[in-house]
Amino acid sequence: MTTIRLYEVRVSLEHVALAQNTFGALPPPLPNGAPRRYALDGINLEIRHGETMGILGPSGCGKSTLLRAIAGLVPLTEGIITYDEQDMNGVLPGERGVGIVFQNYALYPNMTSYENVGFFLRLRKRDAEIPQRVREVSRVMGIGFRALLDKHPGQLSGGERQRVAVARCIARDPKVFLFDEPLSNLDAKLRVQTRTELKRLINRYRVTGVYVTHDQHEALALCDRIAIMHEGQIEQVGAASTLYERPFSTLVATFFGYPPMNLFEGVVVENIWQSNTADLHIPLGRDLALGEGRRITLGARAEHMHAVSEGGLRGQVILLEPVPTQRAVLAYLESPSGKLAAQLPLELGVRIGDRIGIAPDPEHLHLFDTRSGRRL
Ligand SMILES: Nc1ncnc2c1ncn2[C@@H]1O[C@H](COP(=O)(O)OP(=O)(O)O)[C@@H](O)[C@H]1O
Numbered sequence: 001m002t003t004i005r006l007y008e009v010r011v012s013l014e015h016v017a018l019a020q021n022t023f024g025a026l027p028p029p030l031p032n033g034a035p036r037r038y039a040l041d042g043i044n045l046e047i048r049h050g051e052t053m054g055i056l057g058p059s060g061c062g063k064s065t066l067l068r069a070i071a072g073l074v075p076l077t078e079g080i081i082t083y084d085e086q087d088m089n090g091v092l093p094g095e096r097g098v099g100i101v102f103q104n105y106a107l108y109p110n111m112t113s114y115e116n117v118g119f120f121l122r123l124r125k126r127d128a129e130i131p132q133r134v135r136e137v138s139r140v141m142g143i144g145f146r147a148l149l150d151k152h153p154g155q156l157s158g159g160e161r162q163r164v165a166v167a168r169c170i171a172r173d174p175k176v177f178l179f180d181e182p183l184s185n186l187d188a189k190l191r192v193q194t195r196t197e198l199k200r201l202i203n204r205y206r207v208t209g210v211y212v213t214h215d216q217h218e219a220l221a222l223c224d225r226i227a228i229m230h231e232g233q234i235e236q237v238g239a240a241s242t243l244y245e246r247p248f249s250t251l252v253a254t255f256f257g258y259p260p261m262n263l264f265e266g267v268v269v270e271n272i273w274q275s276n277t278a279d280l281h282i283p284l285g286r287d288l289a290l291g292e293g294r295r296i297t298l299g300a301r302a303e304h305m306h307a308v309s310e311g312g313l314r315g316q317v318i319l320l321e322p323v324p325t326q327r328a329v330l331a332y333l334e335s336p337s338g339k340l341a342a343q344l345p346l347e348l349g350v351r352i353g354d355r356i357g358i359a360p361d362p363e364h365l366h367l368f369d370t371r372s373g374r375r376l
């Protein structure tokens with residue numbers, strides 16, 4: 001069992017490039033025009049022993065760099081990473097007891113699966129243990145794995161390669177599992193199948209794990225907690241239900257959960273919040289020192305938007321998606337407040353092209369400071 005902690009970890013883009021031997025391939029500047037200097041920009045995170053932590057964020061936000069920093073594959077520019085209180089600075093990747101599975105499998109192409117799985121033991125000059133270990137791992141990997149053992153990676157399908165990569169990771173009996181988008185090269189059906197297999201392995205070993213993905217379904221299915229990353233920083237860490245029910249920022253609210261939370265910008269006038277488009281007025285009966293004139297963004301999930309006959313927002317239905325498990329339909333509307341999503345009961349019989357009124361349920365509003373995007 002291992003608890004991993006990151007304290008104020010920064011990794012400069014130069015260090016990222018250095019670690020990967022790709023000088024000069026610096027990324028585009030940030031949207032505000034400032035040059036980007038850090039792939040990781042002040043990360044504080046605790047991964048408790050036995051839990052699987054998901055790292056979820058869009059492409060380029062620093063997920064792989066975070067995983068590589070934990071593995072010791074990229075040097076820290078600033079900050080500290082500990083395993084069970086022990087500073088990992090100077091501890092080589094091979095000495096950290098981590099097993100890594102990469103997106104591109106990273107198998108040795110000139111070795112058979114058997115040799116790939118046994119490679120770690122060979123490296124340690126423990127060749128005598130290899131047959132026994134490969135047998136054990138094959139048993140854990142389950143049906144059909146043995147048939148892959150004398151093939152080379154070139155003779156295997158993507159799914160089979162990934163199984164071998166996972167087996168190689170297990171064979172070294174790691175204290176920590178690290179996964180970097182292990183399923184994203186697989187087609188949809190295989191992805192779900194392999195996900196189930198990974199889940200079984202994670203449950204079986206219950207070692208500390210870090211699972212990097214840009215796919216929230218994967219994070220939901222495999223992780224105990226999820227860290228939402230954005231531009232080298234962590235926006236929020238929590239169980240999926242927390243991220244969904246109490247997003248810490250508009251960024252999390254629109255990134256996590258499907259569809260993205262509806263957001264309405266507005267201002268407080270005499271304790272009543274009014275949308276900028278003047279079609280919504282909501283008394284804020286809350287003990288918040290909101291302050292007259294304060295700019296506040298209201299958020300409401302699609303399932304908390306209701307059809308209303310009068311008032312509310314008027315919009316035209318442009319797309320419908322069935323939600324059969326709820327006897328409902330997700331309606332996407334074009335409105336003066338932009339695109340909105342509302343989950344409506346089937347009985348309403350809404351059709352594309354209809355103009356309808358909807359309003360957020362006042363019991364289920366999320367309030368954010370418009371300027372900072374932070375939850376109030
Ligand atoms: N070899 C490299 N050289 C320079 N910059 C890189 C290199 N690899 C990644 N980066 C930059 O580092 C940042 C983080 O990348 P990465 O950790 O790979 O993100 P993610 O895994 O979330 O897609 C990005 O801005 C990316 O452009």
Ligand SMILES: [Mg+2]
Pocket residue numbers: 063064065
């Ligand atoms: Mg990546």
